[in-house]
Amino acid sequence: MVMDSxxxxxRPRAPEIPAAPDPPDTEAxxxxxxxxxxxxxxxxxxxxxxxxxxxLRVAQPNQWPVSDPRGRIVELCQGSPSVAEISARxxxxxxxxxxxxxxxxxSGYLRVRATLTEASTRxxxxxxxxxxxxxxxxxG
Numbered sequence: 001m002v003m004d005s006x007x008x009x010x011r012p013r014a015p016e017i018p019a020a021p022d023p024p025d026t027e028a029x030x031x032x033x034x035x036x037x038x039x040x041x042x043x044x045x046x047x048x049x050x051x052x053x054x055x056l057r058v059a060q061p062n063q064w065p066v067s068d069p070r071g072r073i074v075e076l077c078q079g080s081p082s083v084a085e086i087s088a089r090x091x092x093x094x095x096x097x098x099x100x101x102x103x104x105x106x107s108g109y110l111r112v113r114a115t116l117t118e119a120s121t122r123x124x125x126x127x128x129x130x131x132x133x134x135x136x137x138x139x140g
Contacts, residue, residue, distance in 0.1 A: 017078075036069065041095050043102025045112065049084040049094070050128060052113040053077045053101055059109060070100055074109050083129065
């Protein structure tokens, strides 16, 4: 094949890649989540996702910097949310929330209530299902 004109020599264009959508109007976190846990991804405390967490002692004002979610977790746990609810309400990755909650349990600020067992009553099971549904609705 003989190429007669410079247009025939040109390389074909790569397909255009659509631009990424604009980020939502939420304020971006300046701190990477793993820095909140010093890079840790696990906790020694048994923390099922559905486990209700309660505050044992309230943190002192200004105990943690404003950007540190531990103070907000302690405050939030006065209402006994689950580990999954804490993650959702504070917009934290679940792994980060679990590590922070585990640290607060170890430090004596929080306690994890037992979840369902074989001996759980019908009312306890119904309560867990209700809390789970309320949490899902709050996310949607």
